[in-house]
Amino acid sequence: MNEISTPRPNNLDAFWMPYTANRAFKGAPRMLARAEGMSYFTNDNREVIDGTAGLWCCNAGHGRREIVEAIQHQAGVMDFAPTFQLGHPIAFQAAAKVAEHTPEGLDRIFFTNSGSEAADTALKIALAYQRARGQSQRVRLIGRERGYHGVGFGGISVGGIGPNRKQFGAQLPYVDHLPHTHLPQQNAFSRGQPEHGAHLADALDNLVALHGDTIAAVIVEPLAGSTGVLVPPAGYLQRLRELCDKHGILLIFDEVITGFGRLGTFFGSERVGVAPDIMTMAKGLTNAAVPMGAVAVHDKIFRAIVDEAPAGIELFHGYTYSGHPLAAAAAVATIDLYVRDELPARAKAMEGYFEDGAHSLKDLPNVIDIRNYGLVCGIELQGRAGKPTDRAVRIFHRCFDAGVLIRTTGDIIALSPPLIVEKHHIDRIYGTIADAIRAEAA
Numbered sequence: 316m317n318e319i320s321t322p323r324p325n326n327l328d329a330f331w332m333p334y335t336a337n338r339a340f341k342g343a344p345r346m347l348a349r350a351e352g353m354s355y356f357t358n359d360n361r362e363v364i365d366g367t368a369g370l371w372c373c374n375a376g377h378g379r380r381e382i383v384e385a386i387q388h389q390a391g392v393m394d395f396a397p398t399f400q401l402g403h404p405i406a407f408q409a410a411a412k413v414a415e416h417t418p419e420g421l422d423r424i425f426f427t428n429s430g431s432e433a434a435d436t437a438l439k440i441a442l443a444y445q446r447a448r449g450q451s452q453r454v455r456l457i458g459r460e461r462g463y464h465g466v467g468f469g470g471i472s473v474g475g476i477g478p479n480r481k482q483f484g485a486q487l488p489y490v491d492h493l494p495h496t497h498l499p500q501q502n503a504f505s506r507g508q509p510e511h512g513a514h515l516a517d518a519l520d521n522l523v524a525l526h527g528d529t530i531a532a533v534i535v536e537p538l539a540g541s542t543g544v545l546v547p548p549a550g551y552l553q554r555l556r557e558l559c560d561k562h563g564i565l566l567i568f569d570e571v572i573t574g575f576g577r578l579g580t581f582f583g584s585e586r587v588g589v590a591p592d593i594m595t596m597a598k599g600l601t602n603a604a605v606p607m608g609a610v611a612v613h614d615k616i617f618r619a620i621v622d623e624a625p626a627g628i629e630l631f632h633g634y635t636y637s638g639h640p641l642a643a644a645a646a647v648a649t650i651d652l653y654v655r656d657e658l659p660a661r662a663k664a665m666e667g668y669f670e671d672g673a674h675s676l677k678d679l680p681n682v683i684d685i686r687n688y689g690l691v692c693g694i695e696l697q698g699r700a701g702k703p704t705d706r707a708v709r710i711f712h713r714c715f716d717a718g719v720l721i722r723t724t725g726d727i728i729a730l731s732p733p734l735i736v737e738k739h740h741i742d743r744i745y746g747t748i749a750d751a752i753r754a755e756a757a
């Protein structure tokens with residue numbers, strides 16, 4: 316590799332890195348310079364197996380020629396065109412392609428640039444729908460403890476993560492939360508959907524008792540990834556669906572992580588057997604090659620908002636880059652690739668091996684839980700007394716230095732490899748993690 320293709324920064328100061336311990340990173344930077352298939356390569360050309368599909372997003376692996384060529388081609392044809400009161404063909408193609416794979420009825424697609432924007436867009440559409448159907452008292456949004464819906468004000472408000480409240484204080488009003496579904500005492504070391512916890516959905520009845528008919532929507536991730544891989548208990552999402560229907564509340568699934576094959580089906584909703592009214596997606600939509608998010612909306616919601624509105628703009632919402640030509644080209648090529656290579660089915664076929672590998676770590680020191688579903692696994696560690704996250708961060712560094720990229724959140728290791736992962740990669744990933752866990756046993 317020459318210097319041009321693996322640039323070395325000579326100043327780390329300017330880039331305020333997101334969700335990063337900036338001082339620690341800049342003291343000992345770990346840089347990725349290129350990527351191909353299942354691997355990253357560092358500046359000094361050391362291979363690092365990708366155990367996390369980047370950030371849960373490069374589901375087809377890295378540097379896929381079909382996606383790269385589609386982006387290059389589109390950049391030459393038309394770099395940008397507005398989608399406000401104008402259109403361009405590839406954005407419509409991309410929307411139709413997404414709609415081929417969403418649950419029945421969810422075939423109206425609104426494009427955003429990220430998962431955070433998709434979450435906020437979904438919440439706004441839910442509010443607009445309730446007004447359009449004459450339920451303007453329904454202004455309340457229900458999230459869940461330990462939910463993650465990105466970093467916009469809507470997302471952090473319905474999300475259930477303490478540090479957002481601690482650091483920023485102000486949140487959206489009219490928000491409440493369901494309890495999270497993590498029951499370690501009953502469900503530790505579950506394989507697939509845990510047995511206990513369907514009843515936790517009944518908390519929605521309590522919120523309705525409290526807030527009456529002011530609730531517009533409930534938003535949950537089918538599987539909560541970012542807060543440590545919380546797999547939905549069997550029957551929980553079914554129950555939530557029933558209660559939303561009973562109370563006239565929309566159900567939003569945030570499928571930013573669970574979309575595009577991660578759970579062994581095109582969308583997580585198919586795997587869990589529950590269809591929401593609105594679904595968000597991002598990440599795997601373009602294999603992360605160009606930023607893009609989307610919201611799939613049930614036709615009844617679209618019609619209520621759009622068909623019933625007076626002439627003019629029906630939904631006062633949109634991003635300069637909604638349906639950006641390069642992102643749309645990447646989405647079309649990506650979805651074609653998922654279909655051609657049957658990557659969701661491949662993930663399903665690999666799930667058993669991935670699961671066995673995960674649970675083989677059960678008896679290692681400080682491992683207090685292992686949970687998995689699809690090609691996602693969480694390995695929870697006992698944190699060091701008085702030093703939360705220290706053990707996991709050190710394990711992350713050890714793995715990286717030994718050539719495997721993992722992700723940690725709190726003292727939980729979260730794995731989500733590209734769906735092209737082979738058995739030998741899985742062996743290598745778990746073997747490296749096992750060594751690192753042993754080395755950090757003290």
Ligand code: PLP
Pocket residue numbers: 428429430431432434463464465466536540541569570571572597598
């Ligand atoms: N929603 C979920 C479920 C996510 O996991 C994420 C990111 O991890 C987001 C939303 C935010 O997406 P983005 O970082 O693209 O804004």
